[in-house]
Amino acid sequence: MTKRLLIKNAAQLITMEGYSNNPARKEEMSQIGMIEDGAVYMENGIIIEVGPSADIVNKYQDSIHASEIIDATGKVITPGLIDPHTHLVHAGTRENEYAMRLQGKTYMEIMEAGGGIHATTRATQEASHEELFDQSKKRLNKLLLHGVTTLEAKSGYGLTLDHEIKQLEVAKQLNESHPIDIVSTFMGAHAIPLSEKSDPEKFVSKVITEMIPEVAKRKLATFNDVFCERGVFTPDQSKRILEAGKTHGLIPKIHADEIEPYGGAELAASVGAISADHLLRASDQGIKDMTDAGVIGVLLPGTAFFLMADFAEGRKMIDSGIAIALSTDANPGSSPTLSLPFIMNLGCLKMGMTPEEVLTATTINAAHAIGCADVAGSLEAGKKADFTIFDVPNYLTLSYQYGMNHVDTVIKGGVPLVVGGHLK
Numbered sequence: 001m002t003k004r005l006l007i008k009n010a011a012q013l014i015t016m017e018g019y020s021n022n023p024a025r026k027e028e029m030s031q032i033g034m035i036e037d038g039a040v041y042m043e044n045g046i047i048i049e050v051g052p053s054a055d056i057v058n059k060y061q062d063s064i065h066a067s068e069i070i071d072a073t074g075k076v077i078t079p080g081l082i083d084p085h086t087h088l089v090h091a092g093t094r095e096n097e098y099a100m101r102l103q104g105k106t107y108m109e110i111m112e113a114g115g116g117i118h119a120t121t122r123a124t125q126e127a128s129h130e131e132l133f134d135q136s137k138k139r140l141n142k143l144l145l146h147g148v149t150t151l152e153a154k155s156g157y158g159l160t161l162d163h164e165i166k167q168l169e170v171a172k173q174l175n176e177s178h179p180i181d182i183v184s185t186f187m188g189a190h191a192i193p194l195s196e197k198s199d200p201e202k203f204v205s206k207v208i209t210e211m212i213p214e215v216a217k218r219k220l221a222t223f224n225d226v227f228c229e230r231g232v233f234t235p236d237q238s239k240r241i242l243e244a245g246k247t248h249g250l251i252p253k254i255h256a257d258e259i260e261p262y263g264g265a266e267l268a269a270s271v272g273a274i275s276a277d278h279l280l281r282a283s284d285q286g287i288k289d290m291t292d293a294g295v296i297g298v299l300l301p302g303t304a305f306f307l308m309a310d311f312a313e314g315r316k317m318i319d320s321g322i323a324i325a326l327s328t329d330a331n332p333g334s335s336p337t338l339s340l341p342f343i344m345n346l347g348c349l350k351m352g353m354t355p356e357e358v359l360t361a362t363t364i365n366a367a368h369a370i371g372c373a374d375v376a377g378s379l380e381a382g383k384k385a386d387f388t389i390f391d392v393p394n395y396l397t398l399s400y401q402y403g404m405n406h407v408d409t410v411i412k413g414g415v416p417l418v419v420g421g422h423l424k
């Protein structure tokens with residue numbers, strides 16, 4: 001039986017139409033394809049038609065039942081939000097380190113003393129598959145309640161072959177059992193394990209010769225990410241790890257220039273990464289190289305906010321011609337949030353982006369950053385029927401009122417999962 005759904009009378013419907021083949025750059029990031037008094041009709045989880053309510057209602061309303069109609073009067077519809085950089089699957093929290101940082105300790109000092117990523121690695125290694133699944137599923141539901149319908153999730157708190165695979169298996173099981181779509185990234189090169197500190201090259205070689213081939217063989221990841229940072233992986237080690245991933249079909253991503261300028265943006269361009277993420281301290285040369293190579297910049301202003309650091313130069317990067325996406329970086333150390341809408345506020349207030357640009361950066365450009373723009377990120381015929389309906393009168397309000405959750409309804413594959421701000 002055909003499953004139908006019609007949503008009508010939206011004060012504003014933001015389509016993001018026209019950028020499924022290439023991400024939006026420069027002025028294109030302001031073209032959000034807004035339809036006033038908009039409607040959308042879908043069948044079997046796929047969008048059939050988007051347009052003014054008068055046209056869509058006229059065409060489809062008679063053939064469907066009243067229970068298959070949602071009235072979005074006074075609300076804004078966007079494509080389901082996409083969070084292209086999360087560390088969703090992990091165990092435990094690190095509020096003790098937050099208290100230490102408030103007393104003046106830095107993020108890297110805590111990590112060098114055996115905390116930080118190492119603390120979460122210990123907790124994640126100790127957790128069973130079921131415990132990891134349960135903790136991560138709770139986070140997934142909170143992301144959904146904040147309007148997210150697709151996200152990327154990284155490993156990187158296992159740091160041994162078995163524990164990295166455990167994390168990726170949990171992500172796979174979540175993808176299969178939870179309606180949110182999850183794209184997986186292998187990030188075995190997230191930290192040098194404390195036990196291997198005396199010989200980092202030995203660990204690099206394990207990542208290259210043991211972990212990458214096994215993860216690729218089991219088809220557990222699409223992307224391969226590295227924390228390229230002084231005291232973690234050097235640009236040379238990062239390059240070798242990313243090149244090794246490429247030979248096994250894993251597409252490179254980089255945690256680049258997060259704490260200090262370290263050549264991460266330049267490296268992203270030279271290895272042909274799909275995205276370079278963070279970029280708080282990217283150099284001018286790095287920005288130019290990324291622009292020329294067409295690397296997407298995934299900016300994570302929640303991390304700068306929470307680490308009390310300078311923000312990435314989002315405005316400058318957009319003006320340079322880099323396609324920008326935004327993400328939570330959801331993780332227990334540098335960005336413990338599950339609110340992508342708050343990240344939109346920060347994009348405007350702290351990185352000089354406009355309300356239109358932050359919408360583009362959390363929908364179609366975010367989809368490009370994780371390779372799913374063919375099916376998600378915009379409201380166009382043929383795409384998945386993934387929408388978020390916000391209880392705001394216009395899209396400007398989304399990046400104006402902050403620290404509030406305006407999500408009213410989330411529809412994934414044509415099925416309402418959040419209604420009235422609550423999980424159904």
Ligand code: NIG
Nearest residue numbers: 117120227329331332333334
């Ligand atoms: O994106 N920088 C490396 N990875 C994460 C933080 C991980 C953690 O602190 O647990 C990030 O900031």
Ligand code: FE
Nearest residue numbers: 085087255329
């Ligand atoms: Fe991260």
